[in-house]
Amino acid sequence: MRTARLTLDPAFTVAPVPRRLFGSFVEHMGRCVYTGIYEPGHPSADADGLRGDVLELVKELGPTVVRYPGGNFVSGFEWEDSVGPKDQRPRRLDRAWRTTETNQFGLAEFSTWARAAGVEPMMAVNLGTRGLQDACNLLEYSNHASGSKFSDLRVAHGSKDPFDIKLWCLGNELDGPWQTGHKTAHEYGRLAAETGRAMRLIDPDVELVAVGSSSRSMPTFGQWEDTVLELAYDTVDYISLHAYYEEHDGDAGSFLASGRDMDLFIEAVVATADAVRARGRHSKKINLSFDEWNVWYQSRPHHMPGTEPWDPTEPDERAPRLIEDEYSVTDAVVVGTLLHSLLRHADRVHIGAQAQLVNVIGLLRSEPGGPAWKQSIAYPFERMRHLAVGEVLQVGVRSDRYETAQFGDVDIVDAAATWDEENSVLALFVANRDLSESAGVSVDLRGFASLTAVRSAEVLAAAEGQDRHTTNADQHDAVGLRPLTGVEFADGRLRVELPPLSWGVVTLHAR
Incomplete structure (x- = not known):
């Protein structure tokens, strides 16, 4: 591991x-606009021709x-x-x-x-x-x-x-x-x-x-x-x-x-x-x-x-x-x-736009007259958008590393975190880049005395019978977030085991 x-x-x-x-x-x-967000005649379209199913996913x-x-x-x-x-x-x-x-x-x-x-x-x-x-x-x-x-x-x-x-x-x-x-x-x-x-x-x-x-x-x-x-x-x-x-x-x-x-x-x-x-x-x-x-x-x-x-x-x-x-x-x-x-880099990057929203390298996909669904890349965006609240924290990382052709040695575990002091909620976003081995992540949280319990833990990874190339093309929910098991929090230390090739989020709060 x-x-x-x-x-x-x-x-x-x-x-x-x-x-x-x-x-x-x-x-x-x-098809980002036409048959994406706008399709008069679609069963879900409103009087302005806006697709209601796509709008709800947005x-x-x-x-x-x-x-x-x-x-x-x-x-x-x-x-x-x-x-x-x-x-x-x-x-x-x-x-x-x-x-x-x-x-x-x-x-x-x-x-x-x-x-x-x-x-x-x-x-x-x-x-x-x-x-x-x-x-x-x-x-x-x-x-x-x-x-x-x-x-x-x-x-x-x-x-x-x-x-x-x-x-x-x-x-x-x-x-x-x-x-x-x-x-x-x-x-x-x-x-x-x-x-x-x-x-x-x-x-x-x-x-x-x-x-x-x-x-x-x-x-x-x-x-x-x-x-x-x-x-x-x-x-x-x-x-x-x-x-x-x-x-x-x-x-x-x-x-x-x-x-x-x-x-x-x-x-x-x-x-x-x-x-x-x-x-x-x-x-x-x-x-x-x-x-x-x-x-x-x-x-x-x-x-x-x-x-x-x-x-x-x-x-x-x-x-x-x-x-x-x-x-x-x-x-x-x-x-x-x-x-x-x-x-x-939130101190200097104040605007971001993941391109594009629908169909064209889209977070969402839709079919003319048919259904709309989330692509796999929508899930990290959605969770970070809703859970990254308050202050961005500096994350001290000491990780096993691996060699890449383009970037030399790189951390196997990559992370970011936010702290919502008003509501006493910490969100940890973490990825395991290893294709075949799990990653055991130990997080020192002794500075957060108010935190008492894990509130949520989710992970996106290949499920049983899938591989890293699995998409949502045929089954629109084939790839998504599921509960991350084996998460422990005690004495100011969080322990998480990430499956191979995965992205996850763990939140902790004052219960």
């Missing part, structure tokens, strides 16, 4: 749990913020097409995903859905094919009460009250050559600064996210952040990070250590932002928005348009199936450790 010793103390904290850390992402891509997951409408899609988005009477909305060719956008779901529909789901909208503006004036027009339409051209247009379209969107992304992945309107760091930094300043003249309370690197492997990584922040530091509040992970050539060990890459990515961006702060003698800190992250098997064959022409015979109303990964036990454990990384 593998072993690990953890130490937690309420005197050693990282930061309060950021409310926006547990967010998600809805892009006009594949409420169970509990994302706090949802980014919209992209993603690569936003760099060609003409927002005026998505508002007003639906029978007057034009169809557009979407250059990002080589499909036809019907615009039957747009800004007002998303605002209605966001209110119903109880999420804060995070709107992205098009700085690819458009720029400053368009961003200001969209903000005026969304947030100004009335008495101006675009606010009165919103009222005329049936939305008397402003949408009151406070969180805005200044474009998307403009460091990438694949992006419509790809720019150099200097070009983008100037545009972001000018656009942000103009938007604040309309609504001084907006919070602005500058585009950071699309991944840590980008050739411009580091230099991009340095240049963009040099030009836009005083204007923006956050800089973004995007990262996707997958298992390559059967190297499960490195894949399971993906959280190490996320740690390094975050710490490098923090260092760059703080260097710009010091050099410019700025008083404020730039925080991080990790607003795209997930497991995504980009090496698998998917229907990913990019070179073929538009097919005029394809029904426009039926969105194509793009990157609909079916997630396994292994993927769920990796997602759990990525959430650990975000939580451990």
Whole structure:
């Protein structure tokens, strides 16, 4: 059996749990919107065409913020097409995903859905094919009460009250050559600064996210952040990070250590932002928005348009199936450790968005006219979203280690923890990366004198007869959380035995 010793103390904290850390992402891509969250005619659909079964699952997951409408899609988005009477909305060719956008779901529909789901909208503006004036027009339409051209247009379209969107992304992945309107760091930094300043003249309370690197492997990584922040530091509040992970050539060990890459990515961006702060003698800190992250098997064959022409015979109303990964036990454990990384860096990562919400590399899956269900990766997200409350704790870890091809020696046991002092509840999130051996975890909790009992203990792992590749594709509840047995708590010490390749959560409270 593998072993690990953890130490937690309420005197050693990282930061309060950021409310926006547990967010998600809805892009006009594949079936995320159409037959995902929106499907008029579905048996569960309401009068607005919103799928009730998907909405109920979203409420169970509990994302706090949802980014919209992209993603690569936003760099060609003409927002005026998505508002007003639906029978007057034009169809557009979407250059990002080589499909036809019907615009039957747009800004007002998303605002209605966001209110119903109880999420804060995070709107992205098009700085690819458009720029400053368009961003200001969209903000005026969304947030100004009335008495101006675009606010009165919103009222005329049936939305008397402003949408009151406070969180805005200044474009998307403009460091990438694949992006419509790809720019150099200097070009983008100037545009972001000018656009942000103009938007604040309309609504001084907006919070602005500058585009950071699309991944840590980008050739411009580091230099991009340095240049963009040099030009836009005083204007923006956050800089973004995007990262996707997958298992390559059967190297499960490195894949399971993906959280190490996320740690390094975050710490490098923090260092760059703080260097710009010091050099410019700025008083404020730039925080991080990790607003795209997930497991995504980009090496698998998917229907990913990019070179073929538009097919005029394809029904426009039926969105194509793009990157609909079916997630396994292994993927769920990796997602759990990525959430650990975000939580451990809660002092600087204040926004997170697991991409995407439905169907497209989704936490949820749905079928047209049929059922909706949770994928395996939804369970760590859901539990951490609801149980990570109060202060993030520093976790002292002494674990057996294993060798990886990408990251060298890595801890077999990975963990994060939170302490809700008001309710005297401690939550420990912990993963065993070993594929074949259990892990005995001993946790020193002698600083938590008020804790008297284990309140809950759950684990996600392969059940009897399953293996690490098991998904929820056929049986929609094949992979999920089950009770974790063999948990002991006495004399300020918690003992947990984790099965091979597992992610679990244990909560303790004052009974």
